[in-house]
Amino acid sequence: MSNERTPERLTGLQVKKPTTIAAGIPALRYSLKHVNEYMHTGDGLQTLAKLNQKGGFDCPGCAWPDPDGSRTPMAEYCENGVKAIAEEATKRRIGADFFAEHSVDELGTWTDYELGKSGRIAQPLHLRPGAQNYTPITWAEAFQRMSDKLKEIDPDEAVFYTSGRTSNEAAFLYQLFARQLGTNNLPDCSNMCHESTSAALAEVLGLGKGSVTLEDIHAADLIICMGQNPGTNHPRMLSALEKMKENGGRMISVNPLPEPGLMRFVNPQRPLKVVTRGTDLTDLFLQIRINEDQSLLRAWLKILYEREKESPGNYFDQDFVRDHTSGYDKLVAMLEATDLEACIANTGLDRDLVMESAGLIHGSGRIIICYAMGLTQHENSVDTIKELVNLLLAKGSIGKPGAGICPVRGHSNVQGDRTVGIWDKLKPELADALRRHYAFEPPTEDGYDVVKTMEAMEAGKVKFFLGMGGNFVSATPDTERTARGLRNCDMTVHVSTKLNRSHLVHGMEAFILPCYGRTEVDLQAGGEQFVSCENSMGVVQMSKGVLEVDDMNLMSEVAIVCELARRTLPNSTAPWVEYRKDYDTIRDAIAACIPGFEGYNEKVRQPAGFYLPNGPRHRQFATSDEKAQFSATELSPHRLAPGEFLMTTVRAHDQYNTTIYGLHDRYRGVHNERRIVLMHEDDIAAIGAVAEQVVDLKSEYGGTERWARTFQLVPYSIPRGCVAMYFPEANVLVPSEVTARGSNCPISKSVRVRVVF
Numbered sequence: 035m036s037n038e039r040t041p042e043r044l045t046g047l048q049v050k051k052p053t054t055i056a057a058g059i060p061a062l063r064y065s066l067k068h069v070n071e072y073m074h075t076g077d078g079l080q081t082l083a084k085l086n087q088k089g090g091f092d093c094p095g096c097a098w099p100d101p102d103g104s105r106t107p108m109a110e111y112c113e114n115g116v117k118a119i120a121e122e123a124t125k126r127r128i129g130a131d132f133f134a135e136h137s138v139d140e141l142g143t144w145t146d147y148e149l150g151k152s153g154r155i156a157q158p159l160h161l162r163p164g165a166q167n168y169t170p171i172t173w174a175e176a177f178q179r180m181s182d183k184l185k186e187i188d189p190d191e192a193v194f195y196t197s198g199r200t201s202n203e204a205a206f207l208y209q210l211f212a213r214q215l216g217t218n219n220l221p222d223c224s225n226m227c228h229e230s231t232s233a234a235l236a237e238v239l240g241l242g243k244g245s246v247t248l249e250d251i252h253a254a255d256l257i258i259c260m261g262q263n264p265g266t267n268h269p270r271m272l273s274a275l276e277k278m279k280e281n282g283g284r285m286i287s288v289n290p291l292p293e294p295g296l297m298r299f300v301n302p303q304r305p306l307k308v309v310t311r312g313t314d315l316t317d318l319f320l321q322i323r324i325n326e327d328q329s330l331l332r333a334w335l336k337i338l339y340e341r342e343k344e345s346p347g348n349y350f351d352q353d354f355v356r357d358h359t360s361g362y363d364k365l366v367a368m369l370e371a372t373d374l375e376a377c378i379a380n381t382g383l384d385r386d387l388v389m390e391s392a393g394l395i396h397g398s399g400r401i402i403i404c405y406a407m408g409l410t411q412h413e414n415s416v417d418t419i420k421e422l423v424n425l426l427l428a429k430g431s432i433g434k435p436g437a438g439i440c441p442v443r444g445h446s447n448v449q450g451d452r453t454v455g456i457w458d459k460l461k462p463e464l465a466d467a468l469r470r471h472y473a474f475e476p477p478t479e480d481g482y483d484v485v486k487t488m489e490a491m492e493a494g495k496v497k498f499f500l501g502m503g504g505n506f507v508s509a510t511p512d513t514e515r516t517a518r519g520l521r522n523c524d525m526t527v528h529v530s531t532k533l534n535r536s537h538l539v540h541g542m543e544a545f546i547l548p549c550y551g552r553t554e555v556d557l558q559a560g561g562e563q564f565v566s567c568e569n570s571m572g573v574v575q576m577s578k579g580v581l582e583v584d585d586m587n588l589m590s591e592v593a594i595v596c597e598l599a600r601r602t603l604p605n606s607t608a609p610w611v612e613y614r615k616d617y618d619t620i621r622d623a624i625a626a627c628i629p630g631f632e633g634y635n636e637k638v639r640q641p642a643g644f645y646l647p648n649g650p651r652h653r654q655f656a657t658s659d660e661k662a663q664f665s666a667t668e669l670s671p672h673r674l675a676p677g678e679f680l681m682t683t684v685r686a687h688d689q690y691n692t693t694i695y696g697l698h699d700r701y702r703g704v705h706n707e708r709r710i711v712l713m714h715e716d717d718i719a720a721i722g723a724v725a726e727q728v729v730d731l732k733s734e735y736g737g738t739e740r741w742a743r744t745f746q747l748v749p750y751s752i753p754r755g756c757v758a759m760y761f762p763e764a765n766v767l768v769p770s771e772v773t774a775r776g777s778n779c780p781i782s783k784s785v786r787v788r789v790v791f
């Protein structure tokens with residue numbers, strides 16, 4: 035049974051014209067439809083009103099920040115957030131009866147959409163060795179069996195995965211538990227997400243995070259938005275971009291797809307604008323070939339550099355370069371050797387457009403580069419991000435108002451999880467702090483990241499897998515390999531809210547432990563608790579659930595970690611019982627171990643939370659010589675063999691990663707089908723196919739052929755030689771033996787494929 039693959043069943047494709055405008059009334063209408071479908075409307079509105087409000091919860095939708103201090107009722111919510119909340123606050127429940135009726139193999143034939151729609155998991159469940167159906171189990175027995183297993187195996191045979199929704203409090207305890215057990219096997223979703231950002235920025239700026247605040251976005255002269263689809267994935271970012279435009283700023287968008295949300299925006303929060311045609315966001319759209327962003331950045335630098343030579347100080351900010359950077363000579367040598375025309379040719383862009391955009395960059399004093407997965411999930415991603423920093427440094431566009439680097443994060447607390455220690459590497463400072471505070475010797479050897487976990491699982495080196503949220507089998511590349519790995523484990527455990535494919539691709543024995551979501555009241559022995567999260571701009575804020583759910587047998591993520599740790603590590607020096615009772619005690623521990631959290635319990639209670647320290651924001655760079663580093667990177671343009679296409683995987687409008695809300699990608703005009711390939715109409719003709727033809731796709735890496743069967747071709751505006759498919763259906767094609775150099779991130783945005791029919 036191949037439970038790991040999304041069923042190869044077509045659902046009835048309808049292709050319409052892509053929209054030319056994002057958000058606005060239709061977006062709100064769709065989101066309210068979602069609320070009404072899943073929640074009692076009264077509850078729905080109450081939930082929405084508390085979304086992101088003072089004393090309310092942090093929106094589980096994405097990591098974009100709230101406007102500081104302006105938390106008026108309903109101030110900022112968006113279609114994305116509303117859907118995420120409705121999905122969590124569904125009234126449907128699944129428990130003993132559901133799992134008695136549906137075996138694991140039968141559920142394997144359901145689509146992701148059908149699995150997710152089944153409802154909230156209402157009680158702890160157990161799949162006994164050899165069994166076909168999950169059956170109920172008590173919490174006590176589940177913990178006992180898990181801790182028995184953990185005591186039986188070597189600590190490095192256990193893996194603790196985190197998805198980025200986990201709160202700071204739960205994440206800190208989770209890494210503490212893993213390290214007290216004796217392993218750094220802490221892979222997390224950011225290994226597949228912004229790991230290339232963390233690697234590149236830590237090296238060249240001394241901090242693996244962005245440098246800008248929301249006010250900086252508003253104040254920028256120029257925003258370059260690369261490899262990001264905010265209309266779908268970060269809709270609240272559009273209001274910030276709108277403000278930037280109103281303040282006279284400009285925007286360049288770099289994307290193989292003309293994403294409607296990037297082009298024009300109607301702000302649903304400002305009804306007057308809804309009747310107008312909205313704000314044109316993008317001034318220049320550069321429809322680049324997949325993964326040629328590094329060539330474009332290099333071309334811009336080369337154009338500016340040649341003029342700088344003629345008129346020193348007029349194109350680059352030489353004062354900034356002198357005072358705050360090192361390696362300018364490396365940049366100069368690299369640019370001297372750069373062939374501008376070759377760079378432009380790599381991008382596939384019109385030469386005039388590249389020149390015009392370079393002119394816009396030249397004319398702008400305050401530049402911000404925003405980017406997301408379109409830049410991070412390629413073999414050369416770390417270099418691309420360093421190239422992007424080269425441009426900002428040459429322009430002196432960092433560490434001053436309206437300027438800097440803005441990696442837009444995904445999961446709502448993915449950045450916070452890393453800050454509090456979720457990483458397969460243990461930083462020496464954190465090791466010292468843990469040693470000091472808890473009087474134990476933490477493991478120093480690097481653990482497994484996501485791809486290393488897959489390899490270790492396949493080699494039989496992992497016996498126990500625990501997923502704190504997430505959907506490991508569907509989110510990882512090379513689905514078949516991950517599935518083989520999970521099946522090799524003795525025990526697989528998922529702490530989850532909703533059913534997903536990873537529950538169906540299991541070890542010899544498996545558990546599903548249902549937990550509270552962000553929106554829900556968390557009552558412990560010490561009273562009602564709250565947690566906290568860090569947004570994309572380094573602001574830590576409290577998040578307190580408001581919905582009471584008393585019809586399910588759930589535990590909080592914090593309580594689950596505490597209980598498992600207490601039973602597994604009877605001699606632990608950490609006060610697990612206290613931690614579970616009162617989350618203030620966890621925050622005190624974080625304050626004692628992680629820099630920037632001094633006075634955590636007081637500061638997190640301030641209405642707008644607090645900013646974590648950020649050196650680059652103040653032109654302080656914690657590198658070896660305390661300067662920001664220019665880098666000389668190598669270009670590695672793609673040379674495709676005849677018949678090959680470069681495939682990028684993207685999110686549709688109706689999904690949250692592997693959670694599929696619906697089958698429509700409304701903005702792109704693709705309806706009722708997810709098994710599609712967006713392809714240039716001339717390419718469709720060139721391979722002798724027709725629109726909507728059913729095809730298979732094949733990728734070949736490391737001597738392994740991977741197949742994705744039964745997809746339909748959709749003619750679309752995309753550069754020739756490039757195609758786009760949806761994540762996670764296309765993950766069966768993504769190799770795991772080739773990853774990003776320097777970050778080991780899967781190459782989900784540039785996979786060489788062939789179309790077969």
Ligand SMILES: Nc1nc2c(c(=O)[nH]1)N[C@H]1C(S)=C(S)[C@@H](COP(=O)(O)OP(=O)(O)OC[C@H]3O[C@@H](n4cnc5c(=O)[nH]c(N)nc54)[C@H](O)[C@@H]3O)O[C@H]1N2
Nearest residue numbers: 261262263267324325406407408444445682685689690691
């Ligand atoms: N509604 C919703 N919101 C989400 C999520 C979700 O699934 N649904 N996921 C969350 C998470 S975890 C994350 S990480 C973010 C993801 O947010 P995004 O990074 O915006 O998500 P993707 O759909 O992966 O989009 C990548 C964009 O990059 C473009 N692109 C692809 N390849 C290239 C390339 O080679 N070069 C350039 N320049 N562009 C390219 C695609 O056309 C697309 O517009 O969103 C978060 N928010």
Ligand SMILES: Nc1nc2c(c(=O)[nH]1)N[C@H]1C(S)=C(S)[C@@H](COP(=O)(O)OP(=O)(O)OC[C@H]3O[C@@H](n4cnc5c(=O)[nH]c(N)nc54)[C@H](O)[C@@H]3O)O[C@H]1N2
Nearest residue numbers: 197227503504505509529530531532534683691692761782
């Ligand atoms: N091909 C391809 N692959 C990709 C990507 C891509 O662009 N292309 N993107 C990558 C990226 S950016 C990311 S971040 C990863 C995402 O990888 P993951 O984070 O592993 O996947 P999600 O789909 O976000 O996880 C969804 C599951 O989380 C559980 N969940 C939801 N809310 C909660 C909660 O509050 N608590 C707990 N415990 N569980 C909860 C639900 O059971 C749900 O089924 O995927 C990566 N994979």
Ligand SMILES: [Mo]
Nearest residue numbers: 227228444445
């Ligand atoms: Mo992500």
